[in-house]
Amino acid sequence: MQTGSTLGDRVFHPSINSSVGPSPSVILLDDRKGLQPTEKLVFANQTTNTGALINFTEIIYSDSMRGYRVYRREHQVSPFFRLLSTNNMLLLAASLSFLLSCVVHTSASQLHHLHWLHLSGATDSNRMRSGLDSGIEKQLKAFASLKLNVTACIFFWTLLMIQLIRAYRSVYVEEVLAIRGIGLQFTSFGVFNHVREKRFVDRMLIRLIAIHDAFYRYQPIFLLSSSIENDSRRLVYFSETLPRLPVLRHTLNGIRHVLYGEEEHGPSLADIQTMSQPIFGRSMSTSDDFSKGDYSGDEETNISDES
Numbered sequence: 001m002q003t004g005s006t007l008g009d010r011v012f013h014p015s016i017n018s019s020v021g022p023s024p025s026v027i028l029l030d031d032r033k034g035l036q037p038t039e040k041l042v043f044a045n046q047t048t049n050t051g052a053l054i055n056f057t058e059i060i061y062s063d064s065m066r067g068y069r070v071y072r073r074e075h076q077v078s079p080f081f082r083l084l085s086t087n088n089m090l091l092l093a094a095s096l097s098f099l100l101s102c103v104v105h106t107s108a109s110q111l112h113h114l115h116w117l118h119l120s121g122a123t124d125s126n127r128m129r130s131g132l133d134s135g136i137e138k139q140l141k142a143f144a145s146l147k148l149n150v151t152a153c154i155f156f157w158t159l160l161m162i163q164l165i166r167a168y169r170s171v172y173v174e175e176v177l178a179i180r181g182i183g184l185q186f187t188s189f190g191v192f193n194h195v196r197e198k199r200f201v202d203r204m205l206i207r208l209i210a211i212h213d214a215f216y217r218y219q220p221i222f223l224l225s226s227s228i229e230n231d232s233r234r235l236v237y238f239s240e241t242l243p244r245l246p247v248l249r250h251t252l253n254g255i256r257h258v259l260y261g262e263e264e265h266g267p268s269l270a271d272i273q274t275m276s277q278p279i280f281g282r283s284m285s286t287s288d289d290f291s292k293g294d295y296s297g298d299e300e301t302n303i304s305d306e307s
Helices: 007-011 079-083 086-122 125-169 245-260 269-275 287-292 297-306
Strands: 038-047 053-062 065-072 173-179 183-189 195-202 206-216 219-228
Touching: 038 245, 053 245, 065 245, 079 125, 086 125, 173 245, 183 245, 206 245, 219 245
Parallel strands: none
Antiparallel strands: 038 053, 053 065, 065 173, 173 183, 183 195, 206 219
8 A cells, every 4th residue: 555645545544464364354543634623612620530630522524433532631731840849849859859869968067177286296195095085986976877877868859759750651542543434543642742652453353332430549430441352451541640420421322433333322331220210110121021921022122112
């Protein structure tokens, strides 16, 4: 496939690794400059299960290609200041204070030692002996204090480096791109708006897309995930930000509409539960009829006609 021949060739890149390896049929959307998408803010200032505030947008390229993006809400913050959170600023201040204390103690110890050598030639032996003892005692106290400051300085600087590394590896934007007839592309962006992870899943490998409950930090939450063929682990959508149920429902309906052509605005879970409630002493579900063996073809015809 030569790039630049058609619009599809200009948009899609043919050589991208997928979960099953390189394949001519596995293509990803890498260059979107030729498209004019419509971005719509669906949910604003939503609180996630991790306690963060996010905005959720839907990016419509066409009826056969849509993107769903979750990003942390910020007030035009520079990417550099994302590393320096409140805790990191406190650690930085503590690290600098202990480093300054170490430098001051070292400088004061050297000045005291030079002053003692300068005055030692003009004193007698008794005064020199007593002054030497007091100088050694002061040196030991200063060394103990310096040792404590150096240990605290190393501890706080190490903790600061760990926090900065964790902040650099954090995810600020997560995007799911659905392409009809092709599959799903998952992209996550880091602190400096660089791509941290990109994965493509072919549509033929997707066995199930559903919302289910799970436990996160000893509390029940909802997750949107998929079962992938030849993969024992479930693929969780928005695994870093963990948005709540309204965001997951909108994403699920949009993805199923793009990939499988289903209705995008269907009944909610509450509507389905209301429809399955007993009416005039009998439920609309036929599970009891199945268990008792009273199910007949006439009832099937009536149900299909009523639906």
